Amino acid sequence: MPDKICDLTTHISTDPLGPRGFPQATLTLCRWQKWALAGAIVLLIAWGFTAIHHELLVINTALTVFYLASTLYRMLIIDLALRKPRDIQVSPDEMAQPPNGKQWPRYMVILPMYHEAEVLPGLIESLSKLDYPKDRLEIRLLIEEDDDETMPVAKSMNLQPPFVITPIPKSYPRTKPKACNVAIETGEADYLVIYDAEDQPEKDQLKKAVVAFSRCPPNVACIQAKLAYYNWDWNLLTRCFTAEYATWFGLCLPGLDCLQAPIPLGGTSNHFRMSVLRQVGGWDEFNVTEDCDLGLRLFTAGWRTRVLDSKTWEQACPSLPFWVKQRSRWVKGYIQTYLIHTRDFVGLHRKLGFWNSVQFHLLIGGTFVSQLINPFYWLMTILWLFVRPAGIDQYFPPLVFAMGAFCLFAGNFIFAYTSAIACVRQNVGHLAKYGLIMPAYWLMMSLGAWKGFLQLITKPHHWEKTKHFANTSVT
């Protein structure tokens, strides 16, 4: 075992909110956030007793303005993504030689795994195809030392370099970011990429990333490859999920890249400059969307993330219960990340500047807020359409009604339509029609969001693991 290069898992400060020197999700709320939340609840209850109509009108107006801003922001990033795509394209000619003309840099691939014995053979086969000099590559399988399912299978495969089994000691918290931090404490590499157990990256992705890094300015610390699903045809859920991913990685991230906005990283296929990753402290092991948090942390530290036009094929969760679990974790993590980064509210806005702060609130805050409040507005819309209860008009004065109507009739269509555009753009055009039925899918997203929100209160650090299915497991 190589010597330790850095100390990510054992260096603990006395700060309960940031034991490793940066704000972490050890606690959900800091002191002022608790007081602010309590104050807001008290204020809302008191206001409700004194002037409930006025209160509802103000809340409704605020939420309508938020919806409108989200819709306009979405339109902006989609238009930018289509108008001037900025994702990095690398041609085969550029990959013929190392960028420095001598040798390819050292690359480390890490693969956190837990109870993944079923998909391990496929993973090894997929990663063996990576087109990168084997002597410059190290592929670390991060397996929990008490994982009686995966460890024996991995050992029985008699893996040869560049594959290395890295046992993860049993310790709290038992999360993927903790395993990743353990993995990068040792070893020498210039770049690092993280993949999930079921990932199938394009075989030239590492070389593309190296060329991309060489073309980018030195402040680019991370390159995010695009994720796509290979099992889109398994069922309706995987089709919709594929359309959603096509939108996020095909339009939203390139749009954010154009705006040079903070980019919440996707869970896998993040290529890092190893030194920068270690310098910012690796991942927050308490955060259940550590990738999103890391993307923001890099941005606030002055580093930038770019998007690479190379795909990693993943498995879309084909089972609704597991999908809801995965979604609940994502939403819980987004709330955690939002709360962590707003602990130093003024400092954050000073670091980000006005426009990036607005984008942070719309992107991170807006994602979970909209998923949580959507069901109420859908219910209100259904009531308005079919029951038309008296008195609902008083909460929609003309300007609010105009904004609300725009969001209802235009906004929802724009969100669904952009999914269809993304499908065509990502060469899964046959799924465009599923993009248009996304409103039904959003209903399930809200279900997952509420599960995640409630779990944030009861089990903030519980990791709802995404189950990966072997190709034959689901028909």
Add this chain to the structure above:
Amino acid sequence: MDSPQSTPQQLNSKAALALFAVFALVIYHLPMRPSTALTVHQSIVDALLASNNWGRQALIGSIDYPVLPSLALLISTVIGSFARLDGVRLLQAIVLAWTLCYFVRAAYYQHSWFTALIPPLLLFALPQLRNAALTLDPGWIAAVPFAAMFFHLVCWHANKGLRDLVLAGVNGGFLAFCGPGPLITGLVVVAVLSAEQRRSTTSMDSSARDGIAPLLWAPILYCIALWLLWNWLVMDDMLFGLRDLWLRADNVRPEQLQQHLDSAIPLLLFCLAPMLILVLKSDLRVIARCLLPTLFILPAASVISAALGANPASLLPLSAVAALAVFTLVAIAGFGHRVPRGCAIMAAACCAVYAIHSKQAFPPDTRADSAPAREEILAYIDQFWPDSRTALYGLRLPALYSDPAEKRFIARLDYQEQAFLDQAKDEQLHILVPPPDGYFYPLAHSLLADLHANGRPWLFLEKQWPGNWQLWRCVIPPKGESRLEHLR
């Protein structure tokens, strides 16, 4: 499928913005005359601003006074009131400037500034187009999506970008909110574009065209579905907005179509010559093929709407813009040989000469001129029933006696007898019924036509004007005002 990052011939956004500002400023100050449709749209806007129920109904309940012009006028009126500008002129200026910018950008896309300035010069040089441009009509809003569609077609033809294809489809969708003629135009252009797109990718991998058809069709179908939904929400009848035209169609005779054909044909059919040369011989034949059906649809829609006595919603502006599109295409197309180019320019010049000498397409309808003056009606009613309000039904009639505060006139889009009777129990009411000439209401199966002919047992004809306008008084006494109750 993606657009290139920058195209040298594309007008940069600052130049386009400056051009827009100059156009808007100039157009705002040009002398203009109001159109007949403006009165109705203006009344709808006034009613909406006063939170009047008729305004809400009128906004969506008629296909020949469509949604987008009224909404655009509403927005420009609100903005104008803040900026102390005339909302109607502001709308006309913005819309025309916006449209011209699209044409300038389309013309500049492949050629020089000289070519780019051809569309604005033509718009104000040709009398037919100039007359249309100087007529204050919220229906001009239809010109923007049409011009945008044209511009994105030109861009798509040049770079096959997905964004341009999508925006062409989206702008086609907006035409659905501009009246029946623009709606059909949008549908047909999208259909042809869909076919052209399929044809252009036949030689490529079939996956390249997967999903394009839903992308092109979704906006326009969604807009149609929305309009039907709004009709259901506001009028309790999904097809309400179509009924008026449907009932009017019962009464149209072929001779009427023939009668209007002469005035409809002028410019557009004569644009056919350069368009056919473009379709057959130019390098922009794909765009020409997409626009070709427009040259048939717009005159046909004009003839039909004139025969129906309906408002030719956005047809005049759209015809002007379609002609501009043809001229612009002739200017920017490559023909390969001198002969076809010369032919196209000659044909376009003939159109221009014809346009200079042709008569006005549709003379304004004067049937509303026989309406009794508001003051005359009120003076008559106030002699005996000073508090009585007069009920008005339909779209054009309430627009004629606009009263957003409903002090003396109350308006509804649909005639609901029971609602009228319920209202009559609370207050003294009159009904003003226009003559059955097919202008204010259809002649067949219309309750108002029946009312005009036969009245009702509870209505008393108080006055009939020479133009056959009738003023009926409801004889049901309001609660507590019947003298018979004292006798009982």
